[in-house]
Amino acid sequence: MKFEAITIKDIARALGLSTSTVSRALRDSYEISPETKKLVLEYAEKNNYHPNPIALSLKERRSRSIGVIVCEIANSYFSQVINGIESIAYNNGYNVIIAQSRESFDRELLNLQYLTSRSIDGLIISISTETKDFSYLKELHQKGMPIVFFDRIVSEIETHKVIADNYKGAYDATAHLIHCGYRRIATVSNPELVSITKERLAGYKAALRDNGIEVDDSLIKYCQHGGMIVTEVEEVVKELFELPQKPDAIFASADKLTTGCLRIIRTMGLKVPDDIGLIGFSNTDLTELLDPPLSVIKQPAFEMGEVAMNLLLQLIESKRPVTDFETKVLSTELLIRGSTKMKKEKEIAG
Amino acid sequence: MKFEAITIKDIARALGLSTSTVSRALRDSYEISPETKKLVLEYAEKNNYHPNPIALSLKERRSRSIGVIVCEIANSYFSQVINGIESIAYNNGYNVIIAQSRESFDRELLNLQYLTSRSIDGLIISISTETKDFSYLKELHQKGMPIVFFDRIVSEIETHKVIADNYKGAYDATAHLIHCGYRRIATVSNPELVSITKERLAGYKAALRDNGIEVDDSLIKYCQHGGMIVTEVEEVVKELFELPQKPDAIFASADKLTTGCLRIIRTMGLKVPDDIGLIGFSNTDLTELLDPPLSVIKQPAFEMGEVAMNLLLQLIESKRPVTDFETKVLSTELLIRGSTKMKKEKEIAG
DNA sequence: TTGTATGCGTTATCAG
DNA sequence: CTGATAACGCATACAA
Numbered sequence: 001m002k003f004e005a006i007t008i009k010d011i012a013r014a015l016g017l018s019t020s021t022v023s024r025a026l027r028d029s030y031e032i033s034p035e036t037k038k039l040v041l042e043y044a045e046k047n048n049y050h051p052n053p054i055a056l057s058l059k060e061r062r063s064r065s066i067g068v069i070v071c072e073i074a075n076s077y078f079s080q081v082i083n084g085i086e087s088i089a090y091n092n093g094y095n096v097i098i099a100q101s102r103e104s105f106d107r108e109l110l111n112l113q114y115l116t117s118r119s120i121d122g123l124i125i126s127i128s129t130e131t132k133d134f135s136y137l138k139e140l141h142q143k144g145m146p147i148v149f150f151d152r153i154v155s156e157i158e159t160h161k162v163i164a165d166n167y168k169g170a171y172d173a174t175a176h177l178i179h180c181g182y183r184r185i186a187t188v189s190n191p192e193l194v195s196i197t198k199e200r201l202a203g204y205k206a207a208l209r210d211n212g213i214e215v216d217d218s219l220i221k222y223c224q225h226g227g228m229i230v231t232e233v234e235e236v237v238k239e240l241f242e243l244p245q246k247p248d249a250i251f252a253s254a255d256k257l258t259t260g261c262l263r264i265i266r267t268m269g270l271k272v273p274d275d276i277g278l279i280g281f282s283n284t285d286l287t288e289l290l291d292p293p294l295s296v297i298k299q300p301a302f303e304m305g306e307v308a309m310n311l312l313l314q315l316i317e318s319k320r321p322v323t324d325f326e327t328k329v330l331s332t333e334l335l336i337r338g339s340t341k342m343k344k345e346k347e348i349a350g
Numbered sequence: 351m352k353f354e355a356i357t358i359k360d361i362a363r364a365l366g367l368s369t370s371t372v373s374r375a376l377r378d379s380y381e382i383s384p385e386t387k388k389l390v391l392e393y394a395e396k397n398n399y400h401p402n403p404i405a406l407s408l409k410e411r412r413s414r415s416i417g418v419i420v421c422e423i424a425n426s427y428f429s430q431v432i433n434g435i436e437s438i439a440y441n442n443g444y445n446v447i448i449a450q451s452r453e454s455f456d457r458e459l460l461n462l463q464y465l466t467s468r469s470i471d472g473l474i475i476s477i478s479t480e481t482k483d484f485s486y487l488k489e490l491h492q493k494g495m496p497i498v499f500f501d502r503i504v505s506e507i508e509t510h511k512v513i514a515d516n517y518k519g520a521y522d523a524t525a526h527l528i529h530c531g532y533r534r535i536a537t538v539s540n541p542e543l544v545s546i547t548k549e550r551l552a553g554y555k556a557a558l559r560d561n562g563i564e565v566d567d568s569l570i571k572y573c574q575h576g577g578m579i580v581t582e583v584e585e586v587v588k589e590l591f592e593l594p595q596k597p598d599a600i601f602a603s604a605d606k607l608t609t610g611c612l613r614i615i616r617t618m619g620l621k622v623p624d625d626i627g628l629i630g631f632s633n634t635d636l637t638e639l640l641d642p643p644l645s646v647i648k649q650p651a652f653e654m655g656e657v658a659m660n661l662l663l664q665l666i667e668s669k670r671p672v673t674d675f676e677t678k679v680l681s682t683e684l685l686i687r688g689s690t691k692m693k694k695e696k697e698i699a700g
Numbered sequence: 701t702t703g704t705a706t707g708c709g710t711t712a713t714c715a716g
Numbered sequence: 717c718t719g720a721t722a723a724c725g726c727a728t729a730c731a732a
Contacts, residue, residue, distance in 0.1 A: 004493075004494075005493075007708095007709055007710085008709065008710065008711095009709075009710095017718080017719085018718070018719045018720070019709085019710080019711090019719090019720095020710095020711080020712085020718075020719060020720075020721090021717085021718055021719070023709095023710065023711060023712095024711090024717095024718085027711085031717060031718080032717070032718080033717060033718090036717080036718085050467040051467075051709080051710075052408075052467075052708090052709050052710075053467060053469045054404060054407045054408050054413060054469060054708090054709080055408055055708075055709035055710045055711095055724090056709080056710065056711090057404045057724095058402075058404050058405055058408050058708090058709080058710080058723095058724050058725070058726095059709080059710050059711060059712095059723080059724055060710090060711090060724090061724070063404060065447070072433070073423055073429045073432055073433065074426060074429035074430055074432075074433055076424060079423045079424035079429055080424055082423060082424075082448075083422070083423065083424055083450070086448075086449075086450060090449075095447050095464075095465075095469075096447070096448065097415070097445050097446070097447055098432075098436075098446065098448050099436075099440075100433070100436060113400075114445075115445075117355075117400040117401070117402075117403060119403045119404060119445075143354075143355075144354075259635065259636060259639070262639050263635075263638075263639060266639060284634075284636060285609065285613075286609060286634060286636040286637070286639075286640075287636070288613075289609070289612050289613060289616060289636075289640060290636075290639060290640060290641065291640065291641040357724095357725055357726085358725065358726065358727095359725075359726095367702080367703085368702070368703045368704075369703090369725090369726080369727090370702080370703065370704075370705095370726095370727075370728075371701085371702055371703070373725095373726065373727060373728085374702090374727085374728090377727085381701060381702080382701070382702080383701060383702085386701080386702080401725080401726070402724090402725050402726075404724090404725080405708090405724075405725035405726045405727095406725080406726065406727090407708095408707095408708050408709070408710095408724090408725080408726080409707085409708055409725080409726050409727060409728095410708090410726090410727085411708070
């Protein structure tokens with residue numbers, strides 16, 4: 001009853017040949033006679049023989065599958081990246097095994113251990129907001145596991161990295177808010193130590209300074225769990241509104257935080273952009289359907305996935321260790337959709 | 351240089367034991383002396399030994415990974431289902447390998463062949479809108495591959511199935527539109543033969559009839575690619591608006607179609623719900639942030655994933671073939687959010 | 701209590 | 717041109 005598939009041995013027995021002959025015939029080896037080849041190939045075809053990938057993996061010491069760890073797939077940015085990864089993997093005969101850290105270090109570590117007990121040939125990872133201890137990753141890297149970081153990278157580990165131009169994205173976003181007439185611009189971020197946070201915060205600050213606005217640290221808020229816990233965005237936004245001098249706009253520095261801010265702003269009965277300006281990183285299509293549509297900074301997620309997977313393939317398939325690591329920086333896109341324009345227009349009109 | 355991991359053989363050599371002794375010690379066999387066990391365990395721990403999962407797979411003839419095929423992960427419904435699957439899989443030591451059909455039969459088939467050349471222990475699948483030929487799936491099922499269908503199921507194949515209460519969801523949605531005062535209610539659906547389409551269409555029709563409204567076939571539109579091609583939703587919606595008697599509301603019968611309709615309605619410069627009523631199946635959180643928030647029918651996606659994975663585990667782990675197949679029907683949730691209320695209220699007021 | 705031998709499916713290395 | 721054998725890492729029936 002149980003799913004029994006045909007093996008080389010079966011073919012050999014049926015045809016009165018040896019397993020090695022069959023193996024070679026199937027691989028179209030030059031040392032097999034045309035007749036034998038034909039015989040074997042036809043039999044294999046008829047009984048739809050497929051080599052057992054597990055046996056192959058054991059022999060070749062490679063699994064032809066790669067691991068991907070992200071905080072969650074139900075986030076448009078990450079699912080788009082995975083799309084990109086998958087499309088390249090697929091074309092190269094690789095399986096993609098996806099695991100979610102849910103922004104938890106423990107889960108990330110468990111997944112990592114699980115995936116890497118030699119069942120994957122390479123790893124693409126965006127680390128969780130909670131992760132401060134990179135020793136396991138470092139160890140893995142030292143042991144020779146091909147790793148490509150994307151989005152939230154670990155700068156101390158020397159390998160390929162793929163990021164969006166976070167600095168410029170944040171700069172553009174903040175500049176746009178300023179351009180629209182907002183002056184007290186707050187920002188809601190991921191935890192301080194995460195790579196993207198640093199880059200985006202730097203862009204935010206630079207834009208303020210370049211426009212003669214002083215950076216006010218009380219306007220900079222962090223969400224320790226990247227917005228995974230519903231209440232944490234609520235908390236920081238409320239804190240912002242309890243400030244003696246309230247902000248007139250918010251720059252949300254990640255996908256989940258953008259929708260989080262939007263939600264809490266709504267809950268508070270406020271309107272974007274009249275009551276408060278809002279712009280953020282977001283890869284959800286739906287932001288354009290809001291009324292008025294929300295301006296966002298979009299990451300080239302799909303392309304990032306493609307690039308990451310291509311780099312990983314390079315690492316996997318080069319026999320000698322690669323010494324020349326690349327950090328690909330893909331440009332972000334500022335989508336101006338009217339939601340942040342109005343304040344300025346109003347002021348000009350009034 | 352290359353990622354060399356420690357094996358049982360290494361331990362055996364280092365400790366002057368045989369591989370079988372080591373193997374048994376590691377598995378805590380009763381026939382090994384406490385001292386030897388301790389010795390082996392400590393050595394294994396120190397050198398952080400991990401059994402090679404590929405060798406195990408070869409031996410046990412199981413890979414401890416399952417395949418999941420959906421049309422696309424970047425769809426909140428599917429990513430939530432995958433979340434559910436993953437959480438159960440994770441707790442049971444299973445890997446999840448995800449593949450996307452992108453609503454293409456060819457890709458689905460390729461993925462299927464790829465996954466099932468004996469490297470997965472089971473399969474969870476929601477078939478693509480294009481798939482009409484189930485012979486490969488049937489064959490697979492007959493060979494003994496454990497399969498669980500969800501969402502878009504294949505009724506002819508006798509195995510576990512997990513669906514939402516599509517009939518009731520569609521009924522509720524349509525009834526709600528009627529309750530709000532709409533009368534000419536169109537529907538935009540997936541292709542006619544897909545299981546969910548049939549169920550949802552039946553619910554839609556029943557709601558109309560129960561409220562004394564005749565079913566008008568010219569108001570029923572199908573999207574052959576489930577909305578994957580941007581223009582197809584546009585086409586059918588435009589067709590609806592070119593009808594001699596235009597619809598006053600639309601029931602969108604799938605996630606992708608709901609956002610698609612919303613988008614094209616916007617493009618046409620129309621407002622929901624004043625110019626046209628809209629309700630649809632959707633699992634995106636963002637619909638509640640629209641202005642006014644959109645009423646939707648939500649599927650218990652996460653739970654569906656959990657249930658599907660649990661059923662699959664049952665199939666995988668029961669030695670004897672299961673004869674008693676279940677079709678779990680989980681209830682949908684109608685989220686009334688005000689966007690469809692207004693017409694009625696206006697009429698009552700006016 | 702421990703060791704030896706065998707097999708899971710495949711390919712590589714020898715021999716013939 | 718083809719066949720026998722060993723090996724990949726592990727578990728287990730069988731021997732000792």
